[in-house]
Amino acid sequence: MPTTSQATLSVLSKVVAALWLGYASISNAAACSPVRSLDLTFQDESANLSATQALRLGGWIAELKSSFPNYEGFFIAGHVDGTEKGGKRLAQQRAVTVGQFLTDRGFGPDRVHVETPGVSYNRPIDGLAARSVSIDFLPACPNPCCSSPTHKAKDRGALMPGR
Structure with missing residues (x-):
């Protein structure tokens, strides 16, 4: 006992x-955060996507398509080095270039969001190249976080292109 x-x-x-x-x-x-991110780099004073960066972006898109059936959207922000003459205009052009790459591959323009450069567009960010674009991808449900009590997505997003 x-x-x-x-x-x-x-x-x-x-x-x-x-x-x-x-x-x-x-x-x-x-x-839990389903967001996937990618950073792309650009040449000095350029908004053109190099072949190497285009291949990286294309490979990342293929990976996203195989992992998620639906998507909420892409959020894109351009960055410049403080010494580049293009400033906010160049940061915006870089983001638009990436946005166009995505829409050319079938992603809905209403779900590809190009952010307007703010006051930090030319300030160094730890771990991010200054001459770059950062892309955040938000998948729609189903994704690993959908069953979480904090994620109650009502919108099932848009179907991935090519599905």
Whole structure:
């Protein structure tokens, strides 16, 4: 027959385990992000996508198409080096170039969002080349986060081109 302290210890261990499981499920749900990102680089003073960067982008798109049946959208931001003469105009042109690449491959223009350069368009960002475009892709459900309590997507997005 267990003693009172053994019974108390057993109950406490079960409570701690239940709390830990609850915390783990909440923290995993909050941490889930289906966003996929890619950074592309550009030559100095240029908004033209090099063949190497176009191949990278094309490969990334193929990977996205094989991983996700639907998509919410692409969010694109251009960046320049502080020494480039083109400034915000060049940052915008770089983002537009990438946006056009995506729409030329069947992605809906209403789901390809080119962001207007803000005050940080020419400030260094850790881990990001200054002469670049950053692309964030948001898949629609189904994706690994759709079953999470924090993701209650009503919009099933658009079908990936070629499906």
